[in-house]
Amino acid sequence: MKAHDGMYIDGAWRPAASGETIDVVNPVDEQVIDRVPAGTAADVDTAVRAARAALPGWAATPPAERAARLGALRDVLVSRKDEIAETVTAELGSPLAFSQAVHAAVPIAVAGSYAELAATHAFEEKVGNSTVYQEPIGVVGAITPWNYPLHQIVAKVAPALAAGCTVVLKPAEDTPLTAQLFAEAVDEAGIPAGVFNLVTGLGPIAGQALAEHPGVDLVSFTGSTAVGRQIGATAGAAVKKVALELGGKSANVILPSADLAKAVNVGVANVMSNSGQTCSAWTRMLVHRDQYDEAVALASTAAAKYGDRIGPVVSAKQQARVRSYIEKGVAEGARLVAGGPESPSAQGYFISPTVFADVTPDMTIAQEEIFGPVLSLLRYDDEDDAVRIANGTVYGLAGAVWAGEEAEAVAFARRLETGQVDINGGRFNPRAPFGGYKQSGVGRELGAHGLSEYLQTKSLQF
Ligand code: NAP
Ligand code: MG
Numbered sequence: 001m002k003a004h005d006g007m008y009i010d011g012a013w014r015p016a017a018s019g020e021t022i023d024v025v026n027p028v029d030e031q032v033i034d035r036v037p038a039g040t041a042a043d044v045d046t047a048v049r050a051a052r053a054a055l056p057g058w059a060a061t062p063p064a065e066r067a068a069r070l071g072a073l074r075d076v077l078v079s080r081k082d083e084i085a086e087t088v089t090a091e092l093g094s095p096l097a098f099s100q101a102v103h104a105a106v107p108i109a110v111a112g113s114y115a116e117l118a119a120t121h122a123f124e125e126k127v128g129n130s131t132v133y134q135e136p137i138g139v140v141g142a143i144t145p146w147n148y149p150l151h152q153i154v155a156k157v158a159p160a161l162a163a164g165c166t167v168v169l170k171p172a173e174d175t176p177l178t179a180q181l182f183a184e185a186v187d188e189a190g191i192p193a194g195v196f197n198l199v200t201g202l203g204p205i206a207g208q209a210l211a212e213h214p215g216v217d218l219v220s221f222t223g224s225t226a227v228g229r230q231i232g233a234t235a236g237a238a239v240k241k242v243a244l245e246l247g248g249k250s251a252n253v254i255l256p257s258a259d260l261a262k263a264v265n266v267g268v269a270n271v272m273s274n275s276g277q278t279c280s281a282w283t284r285m286l287v288h289r290d291q292y293d294e295a296v297a298l299a300s301t302a303a304a305k306y307g308d309r310i311g312p313v314v315s316a317k318q319q320a321r322v323r324s325y326i327e328k329g330v331a332e333g334a335r336l337v338a339g340g341p342e343s344p345s346a347q348g349y350f351i352s353p354t355v356f357a358d359v360t361p362d363m364t365i366a367q368e369e370i371f372g373p374v375l376s377l378l379r380y381d382d383e384d385d386a387v388r389i390a391n392g393t394v395y396g397l398a399g400a401v402w403a404g405e406e407a408e409a410v411a412f413a414r415r416l417e418t419g420q421v422d423i424n425g426g427r428f429n430p431r432a433p434f435g436g437y438k439q440s441g442v443g444r445e446l447g448a449h450g451l452s453e454y455l456q457t458k459s460l461q462f
Pocket of ligand 2: 203
């Protein structure tokens with residue numbers, strides 16, 4: 001066992017109490033590349049006790065000192081960015097260039113933003129005859145998925161530590177090596193023992209034990225709506241705060257005045273990126289009926305160009321799931337114009353970049369999150385129709401609007417029931433609040449809004 005091959009609890013590396021392990025598989029060649037401890041309720045309990053014991057000291061640490069530790073953490077992530085990218089590529093399967101540009105780079109930006117926020121945030125304010133203190137909510141149980149392994153960890157842990165909270169993290173079973181690397185970085189950054197703890201293990205065992213633990217004050221979860229609903233119910237019964245970042249089925253609305261070719265090409269790239277495993281991906285492209293045939297031709301050409309340049313999906317289970325959605329699309333009468341359910345490669349969990357035309361709003365592929373490189377093109381008659389279709393799912397995480405004039409796109413975006421909208425291809429902003437309307441979630445991550453999720457207020461009257 002290498003130093004970091006265990007779980008990181010109370011500043012030390014240790015195996016699971018059970019002695020069991022979980023295999024980590026490379027989705028490109030299906031080979032087992034490593035093993036990590038399979039934590040159980042016993043390990044979760046040890047970690048939560050460590051986090052509780054560390055809480056008073058960390059909460060009382062001046063924000064400037066917490067900011068300095070977060071700055072040091074950011075610097076370690078910078079110094080180890082190549083190793084991070086290689087690790088994400090090994091366990092998630094994403095092409096190395098994408099791992100470098102996104103999986104390693106975005107968490108560095110987010111960690112840096114919280115180092116700054118911890119130093120500058122007003123943790124105290126005057127309201128009339130009161131002084132209002134923003135205090136850490138306590139011990140955070142963080143449960144993360146595999147699709148952006150390090151980003152989702154940092155988007156929870158960095159604001160939690162900035163706020164003065166302590167954390168127990170249960171990362172996805174498919175991508176635990178990135179989480180081990182992160183724990184090493186925390187240790188290297190000089191963050192005190194017990195402030196951050198890592199328990200690797202299975203969702204229904206370690207994850208559920210963490211969500212149910214009475215020593216956890218806030219559960220922050222990113223993943224499927226099904227598990228999110230269960231975690232929300234458990235937290236509700238315990239009158240515990242919960243933050244849920246769940247699925248999406250975002251609309252990319254191309255208004256008739258837009259640059260059609262640009263909007264379609266960027267839209268296809270958005271869905272194929274990370275092999276379609278992005279909760280905010282614009283998986284429904286909405287095109288005016290007069291431009292529809294041209295958009296279909298552009299999209300099918302664009303998808304074909306991706307060919308074998310996209311990586312596999314994360315696991316055999318996800319591959320089977322995505323293929324069954326593609327089969328369902330065909331069965332429900334949508335028209336395949338690129339890709340299809342057949343595996344493009346005998347080895348690895350690959351899916352062909354797939355585009356469906358003639359998709360109607362009621363079809364399964366227009367309603368459910370597929371989480372693979374699959375795009376659906378829908379037709380709209382007029383702007384009201386486009387709004388109705390765009391808002392016609394249970395989700396509301398993200399979206400895009402394209403128009404000739406920015407003001408026209410903004411006016412349309414304001415009618416969307418969704419947490420964020422990219423205007424004419426606007427760039428991801430790691431300081432803007434990220435989270436969902438409707439069943440896409442509860443709460444916001446990133447920036448100052450993300451920080452406030454980990455704080456509670458105390459008012460003193462004078
Ligand atoms: P998931 O099961 O919801 O996994 C998310 C995290 O929750 C993982 O750490 C998982 O552990 C854990 N977990 C699972 N069951 C749990 C339970 N009963 N109690 C507490 N924690 C639990 O998601 P998935 O199975 O990996 O993916 C399924 C679908 O979810 C995807 O196809 C996609 O539609 C959606 N998804 C959305 C996002 C997003 O960013 N919004 C991210 C990932 C997946 P294990 O890893 O051990 O299962
Ligand atoms: Mg799962």
